[in-house]
Amino acid sequence: MRVLLTFILICGTFISRSLAHTSYIVALRRNETFNSFRTFDLTFPSSQQVTPLIIKSYSFGKFNAFTGNFTKETVENLKSSPLVWSITPDIILRSFSIQTQEDAPKHLARLSRTKRMRPGKSYPYLYDDQFTGKRVNAYVIDSGVEIGHPQFQGRARTGKDFSNEGPGDQSGHGTHIAGLIGSYTYGSSKGVEMIDVKAINSKGFTTLSSIIAALEFSANHRLRSRRMGVANLSMGAKRNAMINRAVDEAFNTGLVVVAAAGNSNINACLNSPGSSKSAITVSAIDDYNDDIASFSNWGECVDLLASGTYVKSLDRKNIHKANVLSGTSVSAAIVTGLVSNLLSQGAGPNEIKNKLIEMSTKDRIPELSLFLKQKTPNRIAHGIGSIHEDTKDDYDDYTRV
Numbered sequence: 001m002r003v004l005l006t007f008i009l010i011c012g013t014f015i016s017r018s019l020a021h022t023s024y025i026v027a028l029r030r031n032e033t034f035n036s037f038r039t040f041d042l043t044f045p046s047s048q049q050v051t052p053l054i055i056k057s058y059s060f061g062k063f064n065a066f067t068g069n070f071t072k073e074t075v076e077n078l079k080s081s082p083l084v085w086s087i088t089p090d091i092i093l094r095s096f097s098i099q100t101q102e103d104a105p106k107h108l109a110r111l112s113r114t115k116r117m118r119p120g121k122s123y124p125y126l127y128d129d130q131f132t133g134k135r136v137n138a139y140v141i142d143s144g145v146e147i148g149h150p151q152f153q154g155r156a157r158t159g160k161d162f163s164n165e166g167p168g169d170q171s172g173h174g175t176h177i178a179g180l181i182g183s184y185t186y187g188s189s190k191g192v193e194m195i196d197v198k199a200i201n202s203k204g205f206t207t208l209s210s211i212i213a214a215l216e217f218s219a220n221h222r223l224r225s226r227r228m229g230v231a232n233l234s235m236g237a238k239r240n241a242m243i244n245r246a247v248d249e250a251f252n253t254g255l256v257v258v259a260a261a262g263n264s265n266i267n268a269c270l271n272s273p274g275s276s277k278s279a280i281t282v283s284a285i286d287d288y289n290d291d292i293a294s295f296s297n298w299g300e301c302v303d304l305l306a307s308g309t310y311v312k313s314l315d316r317k318n319i320h321k322a323n324v325l326s327g328t329s330v331s332a333a334i335v336t337g338l339v340s341n342l343l344s345q346g347a348g349p350n351e352i353k354n355k356l357i358e359m360s361t362k363d364r365i366p367e368l369s370l371f372l373k374q375k376t377p378n379r380i381a382h383g384i385g386s387i388h389e390d391t392k393d394d395y396d397d398y399t400r401v
Contacts (some may be wrong), residue, residue, distance in 0.1 A: 023090040027065040060219040063249035133192030133340035137229040139218035142174030145196035146316040151183035159195040162210040170202035172316040179314030180333035188337030219250040228343035230256040232336040234329030243272035251278035260328035262297035269301040282332040284308020291369040300375035306331040
């Protein structure tokens with residue numbers, strides 16, 4: 001039975017609403033803070049001051065910004081301020097619909113193979129049980145997580161809600177993503193702690209300010225926890241300097257950021273946050289034939305590709321049933337789990353991207369699939385162990401699932 005589910009994916013489109021014309025995010029220069037801006041603002045007559053119009057401020061690393069409803073005249077004045085780096089409308093992001101089905105490919109098994117999987121044949125997933133993401137925080141910035149699901153084994157936590165709906169997952173997408181990161185059966189990281197950072201509402205919408213607030217929470221929470229951490233981002237917009245800088249500054253605090261490349265079959269460099277140099281940007285393959293998925297974005301901003309078609313993970317409504325989704329968001333979640341394992345192994349945030357590229361399976365994507373998708377790297381995400389047809393029982397030091 002096929003069902004249509006609404007979920008959040010990176011896309012190159014956004015909806016313009018009247019709110020987007022009046023609500024703006026203002027980012028300050030790297031050496032400025034909200035306090036320095038407020039002091040500067042007080043030098044102007046009260047009728048020209050911006051501070052009373054500010055709704056919320058953000059601060060993580062050297063990213064300092066604020067949100068408010070400003071007139072065009074105020075925006076023009078802000079643009080001329082020596083303290084302001086950039087101003088952008090608080091855009092609204094749009095969700096897509098996808099199909100689901102009961103049967104799914106073995107996305108975890110693909111991480112343990114250097115060769116294509118054969119249809120109808122099962123393969124094990126290999127991982128080092130000493131490095132399973134323990135004492136690592138994975139921040140699931142999505143539609144919420146059903147943290148009580150038994151597949152999480154008590155490793156899922158409520159972080160913060162930026163959707164104004166309260167905790168919990170009403171669409172199912174966030175739970176599916178968290179399941180691919182760290183659930184017992186479907187997760188690529190078996191010991192990671194998942195933090196629910198809800199930024200998407202039940203109708204599948206979010207705003208730029210919500211994503212920045214979610215990154216702020218994740219970066220600062222990780223610093224307070226004194227743990228290594230990775231954030232999974234499965235939403236985005238047309239290339240946006242504000243989003244990219246927020247990702248860059250979050251990464252500079254030590255938070256690894258994994259971003260879905262997008263599902264518009266265009267160059268991923270046209271989207272954010274996938275175009276951020278600090279993000280690990282993941283595209284999707286169909287792991288039955290290793291072709292790039294027909295919907296997947298591509299290009300030089302992509303770092304890795306991973307399974308992304310009909311991928312099985314958790315169902316928020318039924319703990320005994322699996323749910324199946326497709327998209328680069330699921331590909332990114334699989335890689336987020338691998339990042340968690342590497343962090344628990346002792347790799348530093350600045351080493352992770354190169355380590356993933358070094359571990360990846362090279363030159364297995366058919367050349368025909370890469371035709372007209374210039375500069376797309378021929379690299380498929382790979383885990384710890386490799387399975388070859390004649391040696392797949394010789395892995396005593398690894399754990400099978």
